[in-house]
Every structure is written in structure tokens, then in C-alpha cells.
Amino acid sequence: MNEIEKILKEKKLEIDNLVIPDELELRLKNKLNEKTSKKPIKNIWKIKIAALFLVIILISYNIDILAFYGKKLIGYNELMDSTLKELNESGKGQVIGKNYKFKNGLTVTLDGIMIDDNQLLAFYTIKDPNKRIDELNSVITGIFGKYYMHSGQGNIDENENKVQWIASFESPRLLEKKLTWNFSLTLDGKEESGSIEFILDRNKAMGSTLKKHIYKSIEIDKNEISFDSISASPTTTVLNGTIQNILELVMDQINHTRFRPQSLDIKLIANGKELDEKTSGISTDMKGIKFYKEYEALPKNLENLKIRFISFGADYDVNQQVNLKNFKNNQSIKVLNQNIKINTIYESKGETYITITTKKDVLLSRVYLILDGEKIELKETISSEYAKMPDGTINHTRTLRFSSTGNDLKLDIKQMKYNKIYEKLIDIPIS
Secondary structure, X not given: OHHHHHHHHHHHXXXXXXXXXXHHHHHHHHHHHHOOOOOHHHHHHHHHHHHHHHHHHHHHHHHHHHHHHHOOOOOOOOOOOHHHHHHHHOOOOEEEEEEEEOOOOOEEEEEEEEEOOOXXXXXXXXXXXXXXXXXXXXXXXXXXXXXXXXXXXXXXXXXXXXXXXXXXXXXXXXXOOEXXXXXXXXXXXXXXXXXXXXXXXXXXXXXXOEEEEEEEEEEOOOOEXXXXXXXXXXXXXXXXXXXXXXXXXXXXXXXXXXXXXXXXXXXXXXXXXXXXXXXXXXXXXXXXXXXXXXXXXXOOOOOOEEEEEEEEEEEEEEEEEEEOOOOOOOEEEEEOOEEEEEEEEEEEXXXXXXXXXXXXXXXXXXXXXXXXXXXXEEEEEEEEEEEEOOOOOEEEXXXXXXXXXXXXXXXXXXXXXXXXXXXXXXXXXXX
């Protein structure tokens, strides 16, 4: 408790600097000279009582300070953003202070938690005298199920034998009270598990600051992206949406026209300022393809809120063949509305080389060359070059190498990745 030690040292200096009046010092000396210690036991008890009285004064003077620091999570300032620091200063964190020691000497301490409607933040410390600290695999369990970790960040000390973490877990259900943090660690090829039980203090729990259904969407090449809801809490803001529902997903699977999302660039703008993005994810299950974006907490005096949809990238099923039999240099073709320029085709040492140019974010992710009816796999991509065009776009030129030659050539494009810019704004009502 560095803060408490600092306070006590300051009080010690104040006492050390006290100046005793000369008159009082003279009286004490005279009194001592006049009397011998006839009742030593009584005088010793007086000294002890006086010392005890002094300690009581010091503790009483600082009791509010000690109680205040007992409510705060100490030592996590470097990992906390400004929002978490403010919540911690106001005593919103729940101090736990329980630990588990592994057989190899490594100790895990759950220092405390913060909880609101969006997440449970676990603040924990790992200490290992052997400097073999690694990240824990962990999950929180309760009566109503498991709560998985979303993200985390850690900070290792200069001696490399201690690391502090802040990990984000799913927010426990309302009726959960007694929880168990289960974790495991693998060292020297051996896995060991441990756990720490703790009781949720619901008085420390924080709710939400804004919850709204959005019901707005933006058209993309293959479908549309729907923005379903936004949930803001004191620690974070989460945006949820849908890329494909289950029916659309099944139909694309049947028609061999599936696309697999790769990137989703979405900004959240509050009061004209872009919020920092913390983490994001895309999942595919029986509900379809869903996504979430997590940002920092909303400002307290929220006046307006907007979604800025910048771009979407995916790996698309193509299944398109391009006949190259009567090919001419620098011939362009269209694949999913993306321009592919075939610069040259040549043979060397029994192999076929095809040089192409596309925009920098267009990639033939699965491509074959059909030579006289035989499908040949792509051996490698070589001679990769980038060039900036006058309009600001960047072109990517590279050569595809196939380990065979033939007379009748067809480029068989099965899948292609590309990223498309949209730059759309959506207003979110806040009232």
C-alpha cells in the first residue's frame, strides 16, 4: 500500500519537526533532577499509555484516508483509461484481495473487480520468482452459466517477475452472487488449474447509461449490414449488428455464393468526437453472421451520437473462369465489379507466369490455371510491387506462378478478397 506508507511517512516528518519550547525542556530537566524513579513500573505504564494515545491520535486523524484507500484498486493506473481511473477514484471498484499459489511457486491474486451491464472487469496480479510469467486461460462460472473473457491487457514490471492484468468478461446475470474465477497455466509442458471464489457486491455494480434499438441498415455489394442495438455503460459502449441472418447464410451456402467477412471499419462519434475502439468480433452461428464493436464510455453530457460506416472487407465465392486463349497484353476483366488487369502471360523453364494488377486490397485468395483441361494449383506469387496513382489509389502488381505449360489457358478464380469503401453516416437518437 504505497499511498498509505507515503501518508504515514509524511506524518512522521511532521512529528520529527516539532520544536519543544526551551522553557518546557528546562522544567522537565529540573523535575527529573529533583526526583528519582521511586515508582518505575508506574512511569513505564505512563510512557506506554502516552505512546498508545499518540498512535490513536494518528490513526483517528487518518481513518478516513485509510478507509478511502481500502475501497480503491491500487497499482493499475498505467492500465486504466481516464474513465476507469475516475470510477476507481470514486470507489466503484470492489476489492477482493484473494490469491492462489501454483505448485511451481507462481501466485495469482484477484485484486478486485468492476461490474456494469456490459462487462465484468477483473483486476489481477501474477507473480513468479522464476520470471516465467504467461497469460492465464480463464473463465468465470456461476449458478446460471459461464462468463467468457472478451479481451485483456497487461503490464509487466521491470524485474519481469510480476504482471498486472485487466481482463474483460461477460457481465454476470442479475441474480448471480457467488462466482468462481477458474484459470489454468501451462509451464514446462504441464497444465495446472486453480480457482478463486468471490461474492459480488451488488452495491458496487453499475448499470447502463444508454440502451437503444437502432433498426437501421446500409447496403453492401452482397447484402446489407444491419445495426441492431447500442448499449452504453459507465465502463464501455457496445455496438451490435448483423451481416447476414440465418436464412441468407443458408441460401448463399446452397448457391455457392458465400462471403466470409474479414474486416469491418466502423467509427462511433459522440458530440463530434470519435471514440476509441477497444475490441471487436465477428461470429457465425445459428443466428447468422453477427458482429460487435466495443468503444470507450460515452461522455457524460451526451448531445449527439453517430455511426460512421467506413468500409467492409470479405472473402467472396467467385467461381468464374476467364479464357486466356486469345489474350492480349494489358487486357482487363471484371470480377465481382472489381477490375483485374492481366498485363502479360509468358512461359519459362516449363512453367507459366501471369502478371496482374489490381487495387491494393484486392486478392485472388483461391485461384487455379486450367491448362488443356487440367487444373493446376498456384505455386506462388512473386514480384510484388505497389504504385500510387494520380487519384490517390494504390495499385498492386504481382506475378502468379504455375508449374506447367499448355496451349489452352483458363484462369479459374474460385475466391477473391476485397475491401470496399462506403463512408456512410447514421444518426442514433439519444432521447
